Amino acid sequence: MTKEPEDVSTTIEPTVRVETRRQPMPPRERLERVFQIENLTASYGPKPAIRNVSLDVYKNLVTAIIGPSGCGKSTFIRCLNRMNDLIPHFRQTGTIRYHGQDILARDVDPVAVRRTIGMVFQRPNPFPKSIYDNVAWGLKVLGMRDDLDGRVERALTQAALWDEVKDRLKASALSLSGGQQQRLCIARAIAVEPDVVLMDEPASALDPIATQAIEQLMHDLKRSYSIVIVTHNMQQAARVADMTAFFSISTGEEGERFGELVEYDATEKIFTAPADRRTEDYVTGRFG
Amino acid sequence: MSVHGLSRSQQRSDRLARRRAVNRLMETLAWLSAALAVAVLGVVVWSVAARGAGALNLDLLTKPPVPFSLTPVKQGVANAFAGTIVIVGLATAMALPVGILVAIYVNEFARPAARSGITLALDVLNGVPAIVIGIFVFGLLVVGRGQSGLAGAFALACLMLPLVARSTMEVLSLVPSSLREASLALGVPRWRTTLSIVLPQTIGGVLTGTTLAVARIAGETAPLLFTSSIVGTQVSWDPHRALQTVPVAIFELSESPDPADHARAWAAALVLLVFILFASLGARWLATRSRRKLGAAR
Known part of the structure; x- marks a missing residue:
């Protein structure tokens, strides 16, 4: 893995350093929108999780969701591929238009949604199968059987894991380190050629070196995919994301607590000149 | 004052001794019950083994029963x-x-x-x-x-x-x-x-x-x-x-x-x-x- 030399000495104030090597973003109206989310409200039984979240996710960008624990970041990202459907008593209202089609509509099959919107989870969760089968199993089940070996190799290469595992593809995936397992999970997700990759705190269970590898990977992956990442690590959001959404916890009229979107803007803007006081408090470390 | 304090600590140690005795009693009861449960299994296994071992042979497993025979024949179930x-x-x-x-x-x-x-x-x-x-x-x-x-x-x-x-x-x-x-x-x-x-x-x-x-x-x-x-x-x-x-x-x-x-x-x-x-x-x-x-x- 080649590492670009990073300038660490310039970090003085505030706590978060925004990298400047990120490409300047084209004006937002010219970007293609992958998701248009309007008034998304979700609850677990009587307990509200998020209320009235509206934002657009753009193609081939990394969009980060940041905010304190319990602000509904994970709930939000799991709405995007209907993963919350599996939780009993979960309810969601509003619309999530994915390339114009509302994926919360009754006639939409969540299996088809998840087929094009992949997900990487907080803790690495490889199947208890071989490294090869972890990537190949999804391909086989979904009928992508042509050039199986080539597809597996490409996915592992894209996930920056191929060189480390090419000599032991038949070994159990559980023998890999945590960071390698997470990259294997990324390879598994991108092997089936999704359109969007959702990442729910993908580096929170990993050490700094593995985290760096995953972040580097995101820079490369956004050329082919649109990425939405949940993170509670602000530095990480600043490093990898083009757009950043800040969620916070609010208290409703009846004292119930729920997450809501406070501010959504280009990452540089969120970290250097946030419009909302709450965002500023959070990114400068005064709260959270 | 000091007499009062003494009698109180006296009382306390009495209560402590009682609690310790009750504790020992309950522990013994629980142990006996557990031993009883194991003993039941032991007695069953032992009595079946003692009475059955004598008739246990290959014929029992391989030969059918022979009803109404006047001479002893090799039979089983x-x-x-x-x-x-x-x-x-x-x-x-x-x-x-x-x-x-x-x-x-x-x-x-x-x-x-x-x-x-x-x-x-x-x-x-x-x-x-x-x-x-x-x-x-x-x-x-x-x-x-x-x-x-x-x-x-x-x-x-x-x-x-x-x-x-x-x-x-x-x-x-x-x-x-x-x-x-x-x-x-x-x-x-x-x-x-x-x-x-x-x-x-x-x-x-x-x-x-x-x-x-x-x-x-x-x-x-x-x-x-x-x-x-x-x-x-x-x-x-x-x-x-x-x-x-x-x-x-x-x-x-x-x-x-x-x-x-x-x-x-x-x-x-x-x-x-x-x-x-x-x-x-x-x-x-x-x-x-x-x-x-x-x-x-x-």
């Missing part, structure tokens, strides 16, 4: 062993797939209300006396058609079903949900996720539950009296006919006037006991093994 193998095998073949499917439905697909309803139903079914199951199957399959090994197997399957289903449910709930999510997030349908990802994780646990259930039903007598007990003496493997089974044979031999039959009853009981003992040990071994494997996958 081979027909009962054959029948038990057929009936328990068929019962397992009936109960195992249904039990696993019930567990899959409850654990993977059912809504919480249906889940608790079915769980309760399984627990009630587990508590239904075996003789009630016997009468039920007698009315359902035996009246008008006659007894058969199939009817007996069906009755035993009814007893086995809740055992298999409950133990499968238990291991299914041990499979980490992150594995299901990993598969579902790829766009794999739920049935395929269950079949290819979840179920293979549970094989050890399902085997454990099945082994225990087999051990349990192999000794059932009451349902078989209604469904498969009017039998001949020849060895038969045909489930369309009534088949002799080990527990029923023990029951019938023990009613015989011939003391040699009593000895054979004890010997057959010993074989059954040893089988159940080994099945339980095997189940335990399988269980620890699969727990360890599941733990590693977490």
